[in-house]
Amino acid sequence: MDFFLQLLINGLCLGFLYGLSAMGFVMIFKSSSVLNFAHGELIALGAFLFLALVTWAGIPIPISFLLTLAVCFCFGFIVERFFLRPLIGEPLIFVIMLTVGLASMFKGLMLLIWGGNLHTYPDILPASLAIQLGPVTIPPVYIASLVIGLIFLSLFGLFFKYSSQGIYMRSVADNQRAALSLGVHVKRVFALSWAIASLVAGMSGIVLGIINGINVHNLSGIGLKVFPVVILGGLDSIGGAIIGGLIIGLLESFTGGYISTSLSEVVPFIVLVFILLIKPYGLFGLVEIERV
Amino acid sequence: MRKLKFHPSGNFNEYYAQELTIFETDFGRVSLIVGLMALFAIVPLVLSPYMLYIVNMIGIASIAAIGLNILIGYTGQISLGHGAFFGVGAYAAAILATSLGMPFIVAVPAAGVITALVGMIFGIPSGRLKGLYLTIATLAGQFIIEYVLVHWESLTKGTMGINLPAATLFGLELFSDRSFFFVIFISLVIMVLMAVNLMRTKYGRAFIAIRDNDRAAEGMGIPIFRYKLLAFAISSFYAGCAGGLWAFYMRSITTEPFNLNLSIEYIAMVIIGGMGNIAGSIFGAVFITFLNEGLRWGTDILINLGTFSSAALTMAPLREFVFGLAIVLFILFEPRGLAEVWRIVRSSFRLWPFSY
Numbered sequence: 001m002d003f004f005l006q007l008l009i010n011g012l013c014l015g016f017l018y019g020l021s022a023m024g025f026v027m028i029f030k031s032s033s034v035l036n037f038a039h040g041e042l043i044a045l046g047a048f049l050f051l052a053l054v055t056w057a058g059i060p061i062p063i064s065f066l067l068t069l070a071v072c073f074c075f076g077f078i079v080e081r082f083f084l085r086p087l088i089g090e091p092l093i094f095v096i097m098l099t100v101g102l103a104s105m106f107k108g109l110m111l112l113i114w115g116g117n118l119h120t121y122p123d124i125l126p127a128s129l130a131i132q133l134g135p136v137t138i139p140p141v142y143i144a145s146l147v148i149g150l151i152f153l154s155l156f157g158l159f160f161k162y163s164s165q166g167i168y169m170r171s172v173a174d175n176q177r178a179a180l181s182l183g184v185h186v187k188r189v190f191a192l193s194w195a196i197a198s199l200v201a202g203m204s205g206i207v208l209g210i211i212n213g214i215n216v217h218n219l220s221g222i223g224l225k226v227f228p229v230v231i232l233g234g235l236d237s238i239g240g241a242i243i244g245g246l247i248i249g250l251l252e253s254f255t256g257g258y259i260s261t262s263l264s265e266v267v268p269f270i271v272l273v274f275i276l277l278i279k280p281y282g283l284f285g286l287v288e289i290e291r292v
Numbered sequence: 293m294r295k296l297k298f299h300p301s302g303n304f305n306e307y308y309a310q311e312l313t314i315f316e317t318d319f320g321r322v323s324l325i326v327g328l329m330a331l332f333a334i335v336p337l338v339l340s341p342y343m344l345y346i347v348n349m350i351g352i353a354s355i356a357a358i359g360l361n362i363l364i365g366y367t368g369q370i371s372l373g374h375g376a377f378f379g380v381g382a383y384a385a386a387i388l389a390t391s392l393g394m395p396f397i398v399a400v401p402a403a404g405v406i407t408a409l410v411g412m413i414f415g416i417p418s419g420r421l422k423g424l425y426l427t428i429a430t431l432a433g434q435f436i437i438e439y440v441l442v443h444w445e446s447l448t449k450g451t452m453g454i455n456l457p458a459a460t461l462f463g464l465e466l467f468s469d470r471s472f473f474f475v476i477f478i479s480l481v482i483m484v485l486m487a488v489n490l491m492r493t494k495y496g497r498a499f500i501a502i503r504d505n506d507r508a509a510e511g512m513g514i515p516i517f518r519y520k521l522l523a524f525a526i527s528s529f530y531a532g533c534a535g536g537l538w539a540f541y542m543r544s545i546t547t548e549p550f551n552l553n554l555s556i557e558y559i560a561m562v563i564i565g566g567m568g569n570i571a572g573s574i575f576g577a578v579f580i581t582f583l584n585e586g587l588r589w590g591t592d593i594l595i596n597l598g599t600f601s602s603a604a605l606t607m608a609p610l611r612e613f614v615f616g617l618a619i620v621l622f623i624l625f626e627p628r629g630l631a632e633v634w635r636i637v638r639s640s641f642r643l644w645p646f647s648y
Contacts, residue, residue, distance in 0.1 A: 033424075035424045035427065083624070086624055092370070092424065093364065093370050093563075093567070094623050094627055096370060096424075096427060097559060097560075097619060097623055098619070098623045098624075100556055100559070100616075100619065101615075101618075101619030101623065102616060102620060103616065104556065104612050104613070104615050104616030105612075105613055105616030105620065106616075107612055107613075107616075108609045108610060108611070108612030108613025108614070108616060109609075109613055111608070111609030111612065112610065112613065116609075224431070224552075227428050227431060231425075231428055235424070262439070262442075262443065263439075265435075265439070266435055266436060266439040269431075269432035269435045269436055270436060272429070272432045273417065273429060273432045273433070273436070276417055276420075276421055276425060276428070276429050276432075277416075277417060277420065280421050280425055281425075
């Protein structure tokens with residue numbers, strides 16, 4: 001029973017992190033229908049920027065956290081402006097391949113700068129934050145990630161509901177052409193969604209880095225794990241991303257605990273294929289209606 | 293004898309059949325024959341074994357890239373699992389040759405057929421999915437196949453890998469790069485001919501119709517699911533044959549090379565070469581293979597010069613970076629690939645000095 005509880009808690013925490021990482025991905029897809037294969041690299045970039053600011057530049061942690069988010073925001077903006085914008089209206093495969101190329105570029109660059117070794121942050125959180133839940137201890141990082149994640153989720157909820165930019169983004173996601181005709185600056189919305197997505201990715205990179213250590217390969221691998229998560233939740237649903245993340249996290253944790261750890265890496269993808277066969281647009285996704 | 297055509301000053305086609313000819317002019321036919329003769333007569337005699345090894349790699353990569361081009365460029369189904377299919381072909385050939393003792397000439401096509409069957413299984417999602425969703429499904433296929441190759445130890449020997457016997461063809465043992473050169477390039481020529489002619493048949497035209505608009509194609513009476521599966525099968529057949537040749541050429545295989553990076557490498561070949569263009573796939577294979585070799589050579593020189601220590605400058609990250617950069621630059625500046633560059637260069641020579 002203890003083992004089960006531990007797996008349950010681990011799975012939920014892991015799943016919450018997946019959901020958090022998937023959030024930025026969904027945001028880009030929702031507004032501009034771009035499948036971003038470079039999302040894992042954006043996550044890794046956030047983690048490494050934070051590492052550089054904290055350990056090399058020696059800037060206090062809260063300030064470097066905000067600085068990292070700001071840099072990620074600008075980076076997302078630049079990526080959209082210089083790489084994605086020329087491809088508006090081009091066939092799907094070019095856009096997909098461009099993000100694949102960008103992923104490979106960023107990954108190579110990060111490997112050149114930081115190498116493929118595992119880095120760790122200095123101890124950021126006091127151990128006294130840990131919560132004892134029956135027989136299971138929840139480490140402080142998980143609690144911090146939960147808090148940060150919930151703060152961001154509610155901030156984004158408010159942003160999308162009340163701010164004018166958020167409403168523009170929702171309108172573009174809903175119907176690009178109608179939004180355009182009503183005077184929404186669609187290109188600016190694309191840029192903004194990349195910037196925000198990159199910010200969210202950077203944030204989840206920092207959290208993941210605190211938990212698992214920072215390694216280019218692991219963090220960019222999370223970018224691929226995002227696919228089962230978003231397919232499960234539906235490609236265009238932010239709430240679905242969190243739920244999909246939780247399901248995938250639990251699945252991975254239980255397979256790892258009861259069957260084998262190597263299978264737990266593949267299980268999300270096996271589930272993904274079945275979900276695609278049974279419910280192609282995910283659990284919460286919008287069904288695309290197509291006319292010739 | 294009919295009149296030879298060299299440089300027509302316009303398009304005078306009167307029948308649809310004239311549109312479908314492979315060679316627009318007899319000049320093209322003659323230069324192809326001369327080129328092939330030069331390839332088979334001069335290249336294997338002149339090149340050093342190392343260069344010949346690179347040329348052989350280009351040949352194998354071309355076969356696989358043509359297969360992927362049939363799927364992506366002609367049928368419009370994006371697959372991120374081609375590297376895994378290549379691996380399935382390699383393993384199928386290795387297992388057939390070691391456990392069943394099949395000779396080389398049977399094992400390679402058989403590996404192609406087995407891979408085609410595996411490809412069809414992973415093509416089934418294409419019945420309901422398209423575009424982004426299908427891409428993700430093939431990505432899942434890549435990971436699942438990789439897992440099976442590593443963990444089905446009774447068949448694939450897991451991470452230990454398999455050693456193959458030497459390939460024999462008509463009683464001759466193929467052990468040198470030179471003898472493999474002939475095998476690989478004769479297969480490449482056959483595969484190219486098959487692909488070019490496939491696109492002139494009803495099947496090829498149906499593939500192109502599905503690429504352009506699958507709903508409309510269905511409306512015109514093309515059973516799209518069957519044709520999509522067929523495209524997956526043909527594409528995987530090419531990948532399987534290439535993988536089989538590769539396995540016999542390498543003589544020992546492990547699961548490592550058949551990862552997502554290999555799949556991306558093949559897609560890069562198709563994009564950089566030119567989608568929907570058979571010759572483009574070969575250009576792409578040449579470009580990517582030389583890019584790999586050039587980078588290896590470049591990093592070696594830098595390390596020898598002492599500008600960088602070998603620890604600071606390893607090949608893999610730089611390769612990864614340049615690779616991504618090449619894909620991005622081609623998509624942004626020449627999305628139709630090297631085949632289009634080649635066409636522009638050729639026609640500017642042809643029309644010089646009075647280009648219009």
